[in-house]
Amino acid sequence: DAGVTQSPTHLIKTRGQQVTLRCSPKSGHDTVSWYQQALGQGPQFIFQYYEEEERQRGNFPDRFSGHQFPNYSSELNVNALLLGDSALYLCASTPWTPNYGYTFGSGTRLTVV
Amino acid sequence: AQTVTQSQPEMSVQEAETVTLSCTYDTSESDYYLFWYKQPPSRQMILVIRQEAYKQQNATENRFSVNFQKAAKSFSLKISDSQLGDAAMYFCAAYSGNTPLVFGKGTRLSVIA
Numbered sequence A: 001d002a003g004v005t006q007s008p009t010h011l012i013k014t015r016g017q018q019v020t021l022r023c024s025p026k027s028g029h030d031t032v033s034w035y036q037q038a039l040g041q042g043p044q045f046i047f048q049y050y051e052e053e054e055r056q057r058g059n060f061p062d063r064f065s066g067h068q069f070p071n072y073s074s075e076l077n078v079n080a081l082l083l084g085d086s087a088l089y090l091c092a093s094t095p096w097t098p099n100y101g102y103t104f105g106s107g108t109r110l111t112v113v
Numbered sequence B: 001a002q003t004v005t006q007s008q009p010e011m012s013v014q015e016a017e018t019v020t021l022s023c024t025y026d027t028s029e030s031d032y033y034l035f036w037y038k039q040p041p042s043r044q045m046i047l048v049i050r051q052e053a054y055k056q057q058n059a060t061e062n063r064f065s066v067n068f069q070k071a072a073k074s075f076s077l078k079i080s081d082s083q084l085g086d087a088a089m090y091f092c093a094a095y096s097g098n099t100p101l102v103f104g105k106g107t108r109l110s111v112i113a
Helices: none
Strands: A005-007 A010-013 A019-024 A031-037 A044-050 A053-057 A064-068 A074-078 A087-094 A108-112 B003-005 B010-014 B019-021 B024-026 B032-039 B046-052 B064-069 B074-079 B088-096 B099-103 B107-112
Touching (some): A005 A087, A010 A019, A019 A108, A031 B099, A044 B099, A074 A087, B003 B088, B003 B099, B019 B107, B024 B074, B032 B064, B032 B074, B046 B064, B046 B074, B074 B088
Parallel strands (some): A010 A108, B010 B107
Antiparallel strands (some): A005 A019, A019 A074, A031 A087, A044 A053, A087 A108, B019 B074, B032 B088, B064 B074, B088 B107
């Protein structure tokens, strides 16, 4: 049973560019959440998607946007990249009621130069 | 809003010994769940143990156990018979139905052979 898969694993972008990260949830999960993890810090919640709609959002600017597809996979888009956007981006999937915890992917390491 | 605090940035333990990682949290919710996640250098967040707030009995998973003190809003993780493979970042996290999973800043655990 495949867990959460994320692509790409590493990415280098130039300041001002746009980037798209992808996530396929674990089989049986319909809710996808995205987190940003700066080096040496805990993950920070960006937003959550369920039924193709953004359900909750953390304290991130509108430059961060997302999408969920009918097969529950999701994309995270970041526009006008800043150096401070360099981080590990984690995708997590759950059933709508995640009482047994979130299942995480291995993340995408984004470096903005 | 929920907050999670881990006051120990780094801890170390001798192989085969026992170590306790501390965590405190704050929430206004009556129904919530607490988790400990492990993040090795491979970056993937791995669920170690979970605790349901309405259960008084402390959760146990093999060598891992928690000390859940609801009134004190404390949720510590005890690792017994520490192994070299336990070396990783450990994150305490909290979730309720109205908020997404919120993480602490983490504790880096080193295991000394």
